[in-house]
Amino acid sequence: MAKVKTAYICAECGYESAKWMGKCPSCNSWNSLNEEIVGGNNLKSSPKLGNKITPVSLASISEQKFDRIDTKDAELNRVLGGGVVPASVVLIGGEPGIGKSTLMLQLSLLISQKALYVSGEESLDQLKLRATRLGLENKETLFLAHNIVGDIIKACKESSPGVVIIDSIQTLHSYDIDSPAGTVSQIKQCTAELIHYAKKNRVPIFIVGHITKEGSIAGPKTLEHMVDTVLQFEGDRHLTYRIVRTIKNRFGSTSELGIYEMTGKGLREVSNPSEILLSQRDDAATGISIGAMMEGNRPLMIEVQALVSSAIYGNPQRSSTGYDAKRMNMLLAVLEKRCGMRFGDQDVFLNIAGGIKVDDPALDLAVAVALVSSLEEIPISEKIGFCAEVGLAGELRSVNKLDQRIAEAEKLGFEQIIVSKYGLKGIDVHKYGVKIVALGKIKEAISFMFA
Numbered sequence: 001m002a003k004v005k006t007a008y009i010c011a012e013c014g015y016e017s018a019k020w021m022g023k024c025p026s027c028n029s030w031n032s033l034n035e036e037i038v039g040g041n042n043l044k045s046s047p048k049l050g051n052k053i054t055p056v057s058l059a060s061i062s063e064q065k066f067d068r069i070d071t072k073d074a075e076l077n078r079v080l081g082g083g084v085v086p087a088s089v090v091l092i093g094g095e096p097g098i099g100k101s102t103l104m105l106q107l108s109l110l111i112s113q114k115a116l117y118v119s120g121e122e123s124l125d126q127l128k129l130r131a132t133r134l135g136l137e138n139k140e141t142l143f144l145a146h147n148i149v150g151d152i153i154k155a156c157k158e159s160s161p162g163v164v165i166i167d168s169i170q171t172l173h174s175y176d177i178d179s180p181a182g183t184v185s186q187i188k189q190c191t192a193e194l195i196h197y198a199k200k201n202r203v204p205i206f207i208v209g210h211i212t213k214e215g216s217i218a219g220p221k222t223l224e225h226m227v228d229t230v231l232q233f234e235g236d237r238h239l240t241y242r243i244v245r246t247i248k249n250r251f252g253s254t255s256e257l258g259i260y261e262m263t264g265k266g267l268r269e270v271s272n273p274s275e276i277l278l279s280q281r282d283d284a285a286t287g288i289s290i291g292a293m294m295e296g297n298r299p300l301m302i303e304v305q306a307l308v309s310s311a312i313y314g315n316p317q318r319s320s321t322g323y324d325a326k327r328m329n330m331l332l333a334v335l336e337k338r339c340g341m342r343f344g345d346q347d348v349f350l351n352i353a354g355g356i357k358v359d360d361p362a363l364d365l366a367v368a369v370a371l372v373s374s375l376e377e378i379p380i381s382e383k384i385g386f387c388a389e390v391g392l393a394g395e396l397r398s399v400n401k402l403d404q405r406i407a408e409a410e411k412l413g414f415e416q417i418i419v420s421k422y423g424l425k426g427i428d429v430h431k432y433g434v435k436i437v438a439l440g441k442i443k444e445a446i447s448f449m450f451a
Contacts, residue, residue, distance in 0.1 A: 008033040009184045014222060036179045069163065069204065072110040075260060075269045076103075078298075079231060079244050081252020084163065087202040088251065089195050091169075091224065092244075093209040094233030099242055100208050102130070102266050103233070104165045107206070109136040113162025116155070120147035120171030120181075134266040147181065149174045149190045153197050161203065166194065168208040169223075191226055224248060236355050241276070242267065243356060246296075256296035274301040274412055277354040284381070287374030291366025292387040292405035292417065293358055299401070299408035301385060303353035304363065306370035311347045322352030323367065324359065331368050331390060338394030339443050341372060362399040364390035365418065368442060369449055378450050385409045385417040385434075386445075394442045398423025410434040418445055 008017045010033050015026035017033060024032050068083030077083050080090070094100045101121075108115040109131065115138075119127060124145050131137070142159055146152055149172045156164055166172070172190040173181040180186070191207065198205045207227065224230050230248040235241055244258035260267040261276075270276060278290065278301060287306040292299060304323075311317065320328045328350050335341040350367065352358055366386040373380050387405050389397040398420045399405070409417045410433050421438035429436045439445050 006035050006037055009036050011182075011184060014184050034183060036183055036185050037177070069111070069113055071107055072112065073107065073269060074271065075244065075258030076107065078296075079246045079249075079256045079258045080229065081249055081256070084204045085228070085251045086204055087199050088204050088228040089191075089198050089226075090204070090206045090229040090231060091209055091227040092206060092231040092233060093211045095211060098233050098235060099260070099262055099267055100233050101167055102134070102262075103244075103260075104167055104206060104208060105130055106134060106136065106266055108141050108163070108165050109134070109138045111163055114140045114142070114160075115163045115165065116142045116144060116159060116161035117165045117167070118144045118146065118152055119167045120145075121168060133264075136266075147171045147173055149193050153193060156197060156203070157201075164194075164198075164203055164205045166205065166207045168210060170210050187223060188226075191223055195226060234357075239355055241270070241354060253296055257298060273354075274299075274408060277302045277356070278382075278412070284379035286377050286379050287370050288382075289366045289370040289373065289380050290382065290385045290414070291363040292385055292409055293360040293363055294401055294405065295360075299404045301408055301412055301414075302356065302358065302363070304366045304370045305351040305353060306367070306374045307349040308343065308346050308371060308374040311345055316343075316345060317347045317349070319348070320350045322355065322357045323350055323363070327361075327364070328367065330392070331364060332371065334390060334392060334394055334442060335368060335371065335446075338441075339372075339446050341375060341446075343371070343375065346375065360399075361389040361397075362387050362405070364388065365396060365442070365445060369445065372446055372450060376450055380449065381415075383413070383415040384449075385414045387417060388420040388423075388439075388445075390442050396420035396422070396439055396442060396445065403427050406432055406434065406436065418448070 008020045010024040010026060010029065012024065012029040012032045013027040015024050020033055023030050066086050068085055070083050071077055092100060105117065108117040122145065124143055127143050142161065144155055169187055169191060170182045173186060174189045174193065177185050177189045194205055228250045232245045232247050234243045234245060240262050242260040242262055246254050246256045248254060259270040259273045261270055289304050290301055291304055293302055318325065318329060332343045332348065336343055365388040368390055369380060369386055387399060387402065389399055391397050402419060402423050406417055414434050416435045416437055418437045418439060421440050424438055439448065
């Protein structure tokens with residue numbers, strides 16, 4: 001009889017150790033190493049060698065044209081690259097209560113293909129209640145409340161669905177692995193079996209995954225390498241807006257963004273997010289500016305809020321929400337060095353409206369102007385937009401896709417937009433209805449706004 005081989009595997013990151021440790025040396029998680037069976041050492045149990053495997057040339061492979069499957073959801077189509085690719089496996093992760101199951105249930109009831117929704121967390125009665133609340137019905141959609149992956153694949157072969165949805169991968173169990181559901185080995189084995197079915201039968205599969213307290217998808221990191229597409233569902237569950245980001249996509253761009261609004265009847269697509277990201281103010285307020293950013297191929301006008309106040313508790317505080325704190329500190333240093341602004345004894349708080357996390361350097365100028373506006377107590381007109389990167393020398397640097405950003409500002413009724421003069425090459429400034437102010441230094445922008 002083969003000797004059973006066990007190892008201690010971290011449930012957070014998949015690190016494998018021969019002995020138990022209280023702290024994982026890879027991800028620094030405490031009490032996360034669990035003993036699991038990883039295989040035997042009986043060489044007789046290995047498959048026989050000698051099977052003939054013939055490599056083929058690229059020219060001999062027939063090119064198969066495929067049409068993406070329309071999900072009937074414009075935002076989900078966008079982040080997937082134009083629709084679902086046949087035989088692809090999509091992993092979607094997010095915090096509990098963020099709306100993953102709601103999004104997948106809507107997908108199963110709206111998509112034109114015959115869908116099979118498999119839930120390992122809810123009963124069929126609970127699924128019926130949620131579908132009724134959404135106000136959707138599709139007689140072609142099938143539901144299954146089960147968590148044995150072998151039985152699920154057998155049901156898929158018998159019903160021949162066009163799309164399969166698994167909610168969630170942490171609840172599935174395979175008889176081939178002698179460990180409880182949710183462990184690293186179970187997640188890897190169940191995912192591998194689902195991927196094999198998807199590739200062999202050219203059926204796309206959506207897999208819902210839980211996330212850890214650090215925000216990464218629970219289970220081994222290899223899980224993300226195994227699938228074709230990884231989507232991250234973000235947002236504050238206490239607020240109404242949700243964001244779907246593409247983390248990995250073998251069939252499209254990885255910088256796309258989808259925005260939804262959570263309502264009493266499920267998730268509603270937000271086709272023009274710029275309008276919801278700009279607050280409607282009755283009077284002018286200091287420390288608020290509007291910047292033009294890009295998320296993938298989508299231009300957004302987003303509100304930047306800054307609050308600068310005297311530090312009365314000793315060391316000045318620096319806090320940033322939705323914006324890189326190190327980049328904010330760099331802009332504060334540039335404003336002090338190049339423009340003579342004094343932030344050393346001031347508390348500085350920065351917030352990106354709408355709960356969105358941004359990393360586009362084109363927002364630098366909007367952030368800098370908002371900081372100065374709050375410091376000097378001078379409001380900024382809500383009809384002026386900003387779009388430029390700020391360098392350490394105080395120069396305004398050009399950004400990509402400037403024409404799309406300007407067109408978005410024009411569409412939303414902005415009267416002026418301040419950009420870098422080095423980025424106007426090849427752009428006809430006269431064709432836009434918004435006035436384009438081209439400057440070269442951050443000091444010039446501050447003087448233009450607050451002189």
